[in-house]
Amino acid sequence: MNNKRSAISDAMIDEVIGDLLRVGVVLSSLIVLIGGGLYLTRHGAELPNYHMFYGEPSELRSILGIIKDASSFSGRGIIQFGMLLLIATPVMRVAFTVVSFIIQRDRIYVGVTLIVLSVLIFSLAGGGR
Amino acid sequence: MNNEKFTMNIALFSFLTFLGSMAAGFLGALTGLGGGVVIVPLLALVFGVDIRYAIGASLVSVIATSSGAAAAYVKKGFSNIRLGMFLEMATTFGAFLGAALAGMISTRIIAVIFGMVLLYSAFLSARGQHPTATEDAPDFLANSLHLDSSYPSLHGIVPYHVHAIPTGFSLMFLAGTLSGLLGIGSGAVKVLAMDQAMRVPFKVSTTTSNFMIGVTAAASAGVYLNRGYIDPGLAMPVMLGVVLGSLLGSQVLVSSRTRLLRIVFAAIILILGFEMVYKGITGRI
Numbered sequence: 366m367n368n369k370r371s372a373i374s375d376a377m378i379d380e381v382i383g384d385l386l387r388v389g390v391v392l393s394s395l396i397v398l399i400g401g402g403l404y405l406t407r408h409g410a411e412l413p414n415y416h417m418f419y420g421e422p423s424e425l426r427s428i429l430g431i432i433k434d435a436s437s438f439s440g441r442g443i444i445q446f447g448m449l450l451l452i453a454t455p456v457m458r459v460a461f462t463v464v465s466f467i468i469q470r471d472r473i474y475v476g477v478t479l480i481v482l483s484v485l486i487f488s489l490a491g492g493g494r
Numbered sequence: 495m496n497n498e499k500f501t502m503n504i505a506l507f508s509f510l511t512f513l514g515s516m517a518a519g520f521l522g523a524l525t526g527l528g529g530g531v532v533i534v535p536l537l538a539l540v541f542g543v544d545i546r547y548a549i550g551a552s553l554v555s556v557i558a559t560s561s562g563a564a565a566a567y568v569k570k571g572f573s574n575i576r577l578g579m580f581l582e583m584a585t586t587f588g589a590f591l592g593a594a595l596a597g598m599i600s601t602r603i604i605a606v607i608f609g610m611v612l613l614y615s616a617f618l619s620a621r622g623q624h625p626t627a628t629e630d631a632p633d634f635l636a637n638s639l640h641l642d643s644s645y646p647s648l649h650g651i652v653p654y655h656v657h658a659i660p661t662g663f664s665l666m667f668l669a670g671t672l673s674g675l676l677g678i679g680s681g682a683v684k685v686l687a688m689d690q691a692m693r694v695p696f697k698v699s700t701t702t703s704n705f706m707i708g709v710t711a712a713a714s715a716g717v718y719l720n721r722g723y724i725d726p727g728l729a730m731p732v733m734l735g736v737v738l739g740s741l742l743g744s745q746v747l748v749s750s751r752t753r754l755l756r757i758v759f760a761a762i763i764l765i766l767g768f769e770m771v772y773k774g775i776t777g778r779i
Contacts, residue, residue: 389561411504413502415725415728441726441727444729448733459709465575474579488714
């Protein structure tokens, strides 16, 4: 059918997705770097304790908790916010792909992509805990 | 020995894990094997980190490298988005299952499975080149799912067919499960499924698998984050190190020395694989 139109929007969507991925990685790396700087200046002289497993406190586990912790300028909270942004990057990518299949009126793949997106959102929202 | 390691403070510990992760990312990008597979053994065996924290830190670095690399590939038109999305149904469900399993089974069993995956990866990378497809008849299922596509090459646009959908899909489910259980990209299994079973052209399978790795890892990373397995203090130097290392590794031109590096990296993976199996069986992990 309208191959030309979908070819153009395909290329445009690819551009957007490429930029989205790059921005996601760079931005989250910068946030992690800032949080890491804060964390190391405040706690760098303490001793690490990673050989025993305790699990993270609840404020570093959920989306809302992380946002709250990061906005109080806790170094670990800011790092975790960067991690959250990084994990959200591929999720955003899949969301954009849904849009691209809607533009192409490809019903099968709108469905396929929505299934993938739901698994991702369910997992990030804490469905697997 | 282990006690001695933990007399170092957080600043030094972060610096050393940063350097180690950078080396892993560098070698992973240079050899095309991905650095993710050595991060967990590096943290668990060398730095004495609990394997659950190690897996959490590895997962986020896998997302970072995959997304970074995919950003460059996606504009070149090699990756097959439909094929990737279709197979992601298998990998994301698998990853979710793997992450759920990781919370239930003992860390010793995880270590042994991890070791075996390392041994297999070492075998694959030492063997090197993959056989290429010969006959290319269209497949009914692939055709109805619009999975056949084409890619740009020096000789113009090359069309191709995709085969063995059920086998490929099942292998991808396995790849996803391993990714969620072990915090790795499972690139080796993904390429195996797409190259060997589905007979997708090499360039298409590597780039498509690369874009799938980030999405798959995100499916399990959500579970790990919610369960408190991602420690910011540990994930910070690991993620930054792997990102920087793989960025540097992808800038270096591929030369004759890469073959030697490949062998060296395969040997490191082999040793880490034996060590993981041994530590898992003897319960020292």
